[in-house]
Amino acid sequence: MTSHHREGIRTARSLVVKVGTTALTTSSGLFDASRLAELADAIEKRMKAGSDVVIVSSGAIAAGIEPLGLSRRPNDLATKQAAASVGQVALVNAWSAAFGRYGRTVGQVLLSAHDISMRVQHTNAQRTLDRLRALHAVAIVNENDTVATNEIRFGDNDRLSALVAHLVGADALLLLSDIDGLYESDPRKAAAPTRYIAEVSGPGDLDGVTAGRSSHLGTGGMASKVSSALLAADAGVPVLLAAAADVSTALTDASVGTVFAARPRRMSARRFWVRYAAESAGTLTLDAGAVRAVVRQRRSLLPAGITGVSGRFFGGDVVELCGPDANVVARGVVAYDATELATMIGRSTSELPGELRRPAVHADDLVAVEAP
Structure with missing residues (x-):
């Protein structure tokens, strides 16, 4: 064969x-x-x-x-x-x-x-x-x-x-x-x-x-x-x-x-490390629009699309990204500590100070775990 x-x-x-x-x-x-x-x-x-x-x-x-x-x-x-x-x-x-x-x-x-x-x-x-x-x-x-x-x-x-x-x-x-x-x-x-x-x-x-x-x-x-x-x-x-x-x-x-x-x-x-090998240190819950942007358009995750933060993580840790239904849609390297990110959720980039205008998770550090 x-x-x-x-x-x-x-x-x-x-x-x-x-x-x-x-x-x-x-x-x-x-x-x-x-x-x-x-x-x-x-x-x-x-x-x-x-x-x-x-x-x-x-x-x-x-x-x-x-x-x-x-x-x-x-x-x-x-x-x-x-x-x-x-x-x-x-x-x-x-x-x-x-x-x-x-x-x-x-x-x-x-x-x-x-x-x-x-x-x-x-x-x-x-x-x-x-x-x-x-x-x-x-x-x-x-x-x-x-x-x-x-x-x-x-x-x-x-x-x-x-x-x-x-x-x-x-x-x-x-x-x-x-x-x-x-x-x-x-x-x-x-x-x-x-x-x-x-x-x-x-x-x-x-x-x-x-x-x-x-x-x-x-x-x-x-x-x-x-x-x-x-x-x-x-x-x-x-x-x-x-x-x-x-x-x-x-x-x-x-x-x-x-x-x-x-x-x-x-x-x-x-x-590969982000998707399969790294331990997740926390979870970010996304609204439907952010899920589409991350999974289908392969775009960076901005704080405006985040509706919830859980876990004790720090900038550089890997976190899971979940949709409104709590299903994991992606994994990525988060740019901020959990406490810092909790103050940013739902806010547009223009509302944030200059040092906090980076994406919460950059597209280069994101791996979708469901088919687009």
């Missing part, structure tokens, strides 16, 4: 490969280093062919179960974090041993959602990953499970891989799953055969699709993978969702799995 989208993945010079927990564990949930070694073999072949590869690897909690004498994956947060702290050592050592067979050095990069959301940490992570690649080391990225509770609760390594793909300027993202692609519903649970979806050109192709939320081994599920694939594709990175068992074919000719087509133009690093 070939298309120009698959060709783009096949010929990508730089890739991010996300490896889920189910790809690294037995059916009973125990970490299996031999499975990891098989994945490393396929990735090594792709690297020898000339591609740079960054790996986002789950599995730390699973890798900590046996060393701690646990009988199964823990449910409480403290034990999950303890298992992650032990398992992360085993996980990175397994990757190091697997690539050591090829004379490659492995570097561990632990990130939290906070690291990605803060602009300085975001840039530092980008520089670290770029430098590791320049030094020919294989970067193994994982959520910092011991402190990042969001990953443990919501299974966000899929989302992390999409953020990392844009962070390093990857040409493609490969999401390895325990299913061979996207189906209209879970083929393991469907009473009758379910439709296989080979290509997703946009969110409209997912009408009628029901994606599962999680597995008993990992914390992510198909819904997380689809959401992350759409995020990466919207930022300009094509995505291939395939089974870990098909990794060799996926990395050779990309003829397996479901491909998510990328938008024609890659989103700038700053706009």
